[in-house]
Amino acid sequence: MSMIIGLAGKPNSGKSTFFKAATMADVEIANYPFTTINANRGVTYVRAECPCVTRSKRCGHCVDGIRYVPIELIDVAGLVPDAHLGKGLGNTFLDELRQAHAIIHVVDASGGTDIEGNPVDIGSHNPMDDIDFxxxxxxxxxxxxxxxxxxxxxxxxxxxxxxxxxxxxxxxxxxxxxxxxxxxxxxxxxxxxxxxxxxxxxxxxxxxxxxxxSKPMMIAANKADIAPAKFINDLKSLDRIVVPTSAAAEVVLKSASKGGAIKYNSGDDDFSIIKEDLTPAQRKGLESVHALIKKTGGTGIQECVNKAVFELLSLIVVYPVEDEGKWSDKSDRMLPDAFLMKKGSTAHDLAYKIHSDIGDRFLYAVDAKTKMRLGEKHELNNGDVVKIVSTAK
Ligand SMILES: Nc1nc2c(ncn2[C@@H]2O[C@H](COP(=O)(O)OP(=O)(O)O)[C@@H](O)[C@H]2O)c(=O)[nH]1
Ligand SMILES: [Mg+2]
Structure with missing residues (x-):
């Protein structure tokens, strides 16, 4: 897995909650069980429409036609102004940020924490002051x-x-x-x-x-559930990608979904309760999240991860197959792989990504949707299903 996104920001902005929300996946998702690489490194997923939705048969690697493509997420330890001079945890955060291809700056949009992350009254710290540091x-x-x-x-x-x-x-x-x-x-x-x-x-x-x-950055305007509208709007007016998020709400939904209380796929704008015997507290918690996402169209966590990958990093998802008719590999697995590639990648690039031999011995590719033959310089599109033909064994 190659793409790595770092969650950074001052203490108490909600990075660890975001991390938990984004890495807490149902075990059935794709081939990848919930994996924590270590305490602050895990796997999250980009949400894409699975190409199999246009076929009569489901591929078995998606959930209700939603394909979740894995990427890595790092919860970067507390960052405070002047960390580069050794303040706070100092340079340790930078060691973690090194590996990130992109950064989601998790901002406390509620204004309930000061510049160093200490709790203060909601609305009393302007989150715009956290952006530049x-x-x-x-x-x-x-x-x-x-x-x-x-x-x-x-x-x-x-x-x-x-x-x-x-x-x-x-x-x-x-x-x-x-x-x-x-x-x-x-x-x-x-x-x-x-x-x-x-x-x-x-x-x-x-x-x-x-x-x-080298470190493109976007903003998660977190704690949107309790943030003053003015702060959210100010952040949205910035010349960057800004997504209002409620990491805490996403944790509630993921936990409820895991526990079988609701049906919810990460990134859905709604959920349904499927368990009868909820406690009043559970019901109340879910109701308040419901009221929130009715208003906002979702918790924003999945949207944020998707925008990091598709907009900030300009990636596309491509599905290599060996049988252009059945969209399957040699073992008859349908749409077994989903690759994230830079926008502008060619059929030849895909061949190299599969294997250097296949790249070296590339002959041509086939668009499995149209059955058109593609030359080596053909630029791939998001969602393409492609067979590579080569002289490699
Ligand atoms: N209301 C609300 N609180 C949140 C949200 N995300 C995190 N928090 C709370 O903010 C506090 C700090 O969160 P944490 O994830 O530990 O922050 P970190 O220091 O940046 O890792 C905790 O009390 C969280 O419960 C959110 O979306 N909404
Ligand atoms: Mg933390």
Whole structure:
């Protein structure tokens, strides 16, 4: 499993609740039982429409025609302003963030926690004040890594005629930044071509650009169930992807579903009670969640994960098969795999993703829906079912 999303934010914003809600899956989901890799690392799912809904037969890998495609989620430990200087848990959060391909910034939209995450009266802290610090921490963390060796590096690049992007990528490998991203960042931020002239401000500007490219971020406006409408609207007006969420409500629904009290698939905008003998407390809890999601169209948790994958990371889901008629593999399993790939990926890219031999010996692909032959450069679409034909054994 390759895609990793990090949940970050100040303490008490609801990261662990979000994590629990998003990783608490019914065991029947797909081939993947609920898995906690460790306390703060787990598996969550992107929700997609399964291609088998257009067929007479269900594939057996989806739930009511909903395909849940696994990704990894990390609950990144408490982050406070000036963490990059060692405040709070300091740099430990950054070690966890390193691996993330994208970040969901979990914000307490209720305004019930101060800038460091201490509880205060609801509405008394403006969540807009929490937005920038996370970006700043990540940027300054990268700046710190570069500055540690900058004088020496800068001289070395000069003396040995090294490629700046190569040296920077080496330095920032631990931060999860690669050479291609460095090149894009250098051209995006219009920094002076002569690195000898770079001062602190230039390094900050460059690291800011590298952060945007290597750690795309969106916002979960959490505790939406108790948040003042003004705060939610202010957050929504930001120039980013913002999804109001109620992690606590999603935990209630997932638990009730697991316990057989309700029928609810993650991401549904409603649920139905299927158990007769609920306690008054259970019924009341479910009623209040019901009132909430009637208003909001869902708890937002699944929407948030989906937007991270489909919008923030621009991925698509592709279903490789070996039999283009039955949409199955050699063992007659229908639609056995669902791959997440970058938008713009080609049929040839898919072949390589299946196996390097199949990529090397690629002949052509077949769109299993239309039975059209696809060349190696053919760009795949979200939801495509594709057979690869190669000379590989
Ligand atoms: N009302 C409400 N409270 C929430 C929600 N999500 C989390 N909380 C509460 O916020 C507090 C902090 O949550 P936690 O997940 O531990 O925050 P973390 O420090 O960011 O991991 C707990 O008391 C949660 O029950 C939510 O969506 N709505
Ligand atoms: Mg926590």
């Amino acid at each position: 996370l970006n700043r921490e990540i940027t300054m963390w990268m700046v710190g890594i570069l500055k540690r060796n900058w004088d020496r590096l800068s001289r070395k690049i000069q003396a040995e005629g090294l490629k700046i992007e190569k040296v920077l990528a080496e330095q920032l490998a631990g931060a999860g930044v690669d050479e291609y991203q460095v090149i894009c960042s250098i051209s995006a931020c219009k920094i002076d071509h002569n690195h000898i002239k770079w001062g602190d401000e230039d390094l900050i500007m460059l690291c800011d650009a590298m952060r945007v490219i």
